[in-house]
Amino acid sequence: MSMTLLYQTHSPFARKTLVFAHEAGLAGRIKVVHHETSPTVRNDVVFAENPLGKVPVLLREGLSPVFDSDVICAVLDTLHDRPPLIPGSGEERWQALKIQAIAQGINEAGITVRWETVRRPRALQYLPLADGYSAKLIASYDWLEASLDTDADTHVGHIGLATALAWVEFRDLPSFRPGRPRLVEWLDAFAQRPSMQATPLSGETVDGPGLGYEDRSLAAE
Numbered sequence: 001m002s003m004t005l006l007y008q009t010h011s012p013f014a015r016k017t018l019v020f021a022h023e024a025g026l027a028g029r030i031k032v033v034h035h036e037t038s039p040t041v042r043n044d045v046v047f048a049e050n051p052l053g054k055v056p057v058l059l060r061e062g063l064s065p066v067f068d069s070d071v072i073c074a075v076l077d078t079l080h081d082r083p084p085l086i087p088g089s090g091e092e093r094w095q096a097l098k099i100q101a102i103a104q105g106i107n108e109a110g111i112t113v114r115w116e117t118v119r120r121p122r123a124l125q126y127l128p129l130a131d132g133y134s135a136k137l138i139a140s141y142d143w144l145e146a147s148l149d150t151d152a153d154t155h156v157g158h159i160g161l162a163t164a165l166a167w168v169e170f171r172d173l174p175s176f177r178p179g180r181p182r183l184v185e186w187l188d189a190f191a192q193r194p195s196m197q198a199t200p201l202s203g204e205t206v207d208g209p210g211l212g213y214e215d216r217s218l219a220a221e
């Protein structure tokens with residue numbers, strides 16, 4: 001089956017699926033196509049496959065498109081013969097899915113912080129929201145320092161977390177490094193894996209030429 005991944009070189013969610021594909025030995029079977037997405041700039045190609053207009057999306061020949069990153073990883077895990085990256089049962093499964101959930105939450109909190117600090121026009125930024133979401137990041141880092149299963153076999157949670165934390169640093173969000181030696185040691189080792197080295201982050205978010213607020217307020221006068 002030929003597969004195409006609607007990707008973005010600066011998306012932690014998209015990178016998670018591609019790192020997963022590398023870890024599963026599937027990367028060679030997937031064509032990767034970069035797409036810019038933003039809720040302020042419609043991407044019709046992406047919307048045609050995912051009504052949420054977000055990447056990643058996995059296109060499979062003759063089958064329906066797959067989103068989001070969690071589901072793409074679950075599908076990919078059925079397509080290889082290596083040990084599963086999503087444990088099938090027991091506490092290992094809940095731990096892997098929980099770490100994946102924290103990683104997703106870190107990405108989402110980080111995106112919110114960026115909207116409220118750099119992405120919105122300054123007059124529309126709401127700093128209490130940025131502070132509230134920064135606090136979620138800090139609490140998540142502390143939880144991970146205490147609870148990450150650093151000795152377990154690599155699983156989807158590790159992949160999601162490594163790609164989330166790498167993106168946090170890429171975007172200069174509140175740092176997880178101070179006071180969290182166990183997390184930092186684990187991440188720095190994970191970042192050396194070929195799957196991570198093959199998928200560097202690059203590029204800027206494109207929110208369009210402008211939201212038109214200035215024009216709208218002028219028009220209202």
Ligand SMILES: N[C@@H](CCC(=O)N[C@@H](CS)C(=O)NCC(=O)O)C(=O)O
Nearest residue numbers: 011013037038039054055056068069
């Ligand atoms: N829950 C989704 C999140 C995907 C997501 O937010 N992707 C971003 C890129 S980092 C996007 O395409 N955003 C465009 C938008 O919000 O309209 C997943 O895990 O795949």
